[in-house]
Amino acid sequence: MQEATATVSHSRSAYFDEAQSADIVNGRMGQGIDPRLEQVMSVLVKHLHAAVKEIEPTHEEWFAAVRFLTETGQICNAWRQEYILLSDILGVSMLVDAINHRRPTGATPNTILGPFYVANAPEYENGANICLDGKGEPLVVAGRVTDLAGKPIADAKLEVWQTNDDGFYDVQQKGIQPDSNLRGVFTSDHDGGYSFKSVKPRHYPIPSDGPVGKLLGAMGRHPNRAAHLHFIVTAPGYESVITHIFTPDCPYLPEDAVFGVKSELIADFRKVEDRETAQRVGLEAPFWSVTWDFALAPATKPAHVIA
Numbered sequence: 001m002q003e004a005t006a007t008v009s010h011s012r013s014a015y016f017d018e019a020q021s022a023d024i025v026n027g028r029m030g031q032g033i034d035p036r037l038e039q040v041m042s043v044l045v046k047h048l049h050a051a052v053k054e055i056e057p058t059h060e061e062w063f064a065a066v067r068f069l070t071e072t073g074q075i076c077n078a079w080r081q082e083y084i085l086l087s088d089i090l091g092v093s094m095l096v097d098a099i100n101h102r103r104p105t106g107a108t109p110n111t112i113l114g115p116f117y118v119a120n121a122p123e124y125e126n127g128a129n130i131c132l133d134g135k136g137e138p139l140v141v142a143g144r145v146t147d148l149a150g151k152p153i154a155d156a157k158l159e160v161w162q163t164n165d166d167g168f169y170d171v172q173q174k175g176i177q178p179d180s181n182l183r184g185v186f187t188s189d190h191d192g193g194y195s196f197k198s199v200k201p202r203h204y205p206i207p208s209d210g211p212v213g214k215l216l217g218a219m220g221r222h223p224n225r226a227a228h229l230h231f232i233v234t235a236p237g238y239e240s241v242i243t244h245i246f247t248p249d250c251p252y253l254p255e256d257a258v259f260g261v262k263s264e265l266i267a268d269f270r271k272v273e274d275r276e277t278a279q280r281v282g283l284e285a286p287f288w289s290v291t292w293d294f295a296l297a298p299a300t301k302p303a304h305v306i307a
């Protein structure tokens with residue numbers, strides 16, 4: 001009589017096989033798990049395995065990738081988020097932003113927030129000057145906040161921030177720049193109007209002293225962002241806009257390190273030489289002037305919350 005042998009039934013695909021690798025890993029997914037997690041992980045596994053098959057890394061190359069990710073994590077702290085920076089330079093931040101902010105024609109487009117936004121910046125009256133270090137070429141920014149039909153939106157909140165003329169945000173140079181230099185909050189008037197004084201922004205490098213900077217260099221890319229001012233515009237009943245405006249004369253417009261430029265956001269900065277006009281706005285000639293209007297779409301989901 002033949003001795004009974006224990007038989008455990010395994011499907012052939014339970015064991016590793018190079019050709020079927022992604023299906024085998026995804027086949028391990030449990031029952032009743034969160035469907036979104038299941039979708040995300042199975043797509044990631046599919047594309048990750050496809051990339052590894054196309055690249056065919058050596059063990060040394062794979063370990064270099066692990067070391068890069070380790071160093072990227074190790075440099076992160078309360079102020080520095082190197083993984084977001086990695087997402088930025090790979091265009092992923094802008095892609096996620098685009099997917100989540102498909103707006104009607106005529107609405108001001110979104111761009112990425114960037115790491116240097118600070119909540120609760122000082123509130124100013126329209127016309128105030130946010131440049132506290134006296135560096136740079138004076139600039140007047142003015143415009144209106146409207147809905148998509150051009151109707152003024154009163155009491156909209158406009159948060160603005162930019163680097164100083166040396167290319168640093170105040171929070172990058174605590175103790176060197178005055179606190180809250182070149183950032184402030186304005187409120188649109190009854191006609192949707194807003195205005196403030198600042199300085200013409202310059203291009204500046206993203207933080208490039210870490211693994212992401214090293215990667216950029218190795219890929220033959222520079223770390224510069226095209227010159228811009230950041231804005232967040234919020235008003236009850238409307239979709240908030242996180243955006244920038246760009247100077248038209250910046251050489252880095254077509255090669256912004258984080259792909260943040262959209263053609264609709266390149267503004268018309270004009271040099272004003274006329275002394276009387278300068279006097280009227282409380283500046284000396286020459287100064288720069290830009291008119292920029294924001295068009296907000298009706299809110300379709302709750303106003304954004306910045307954690």
Ligand code: BEZ
Pocket residue numbers: 085088112113114115116206207225258
């Ligand atoms: C910024 O514009 O402030 C910024 C955006 C992405 C990465 C670094 C800086």
Ligand code: FE
Pocket residue numbers: 114116162163225228230
């Ligand atoms: Fe910036």
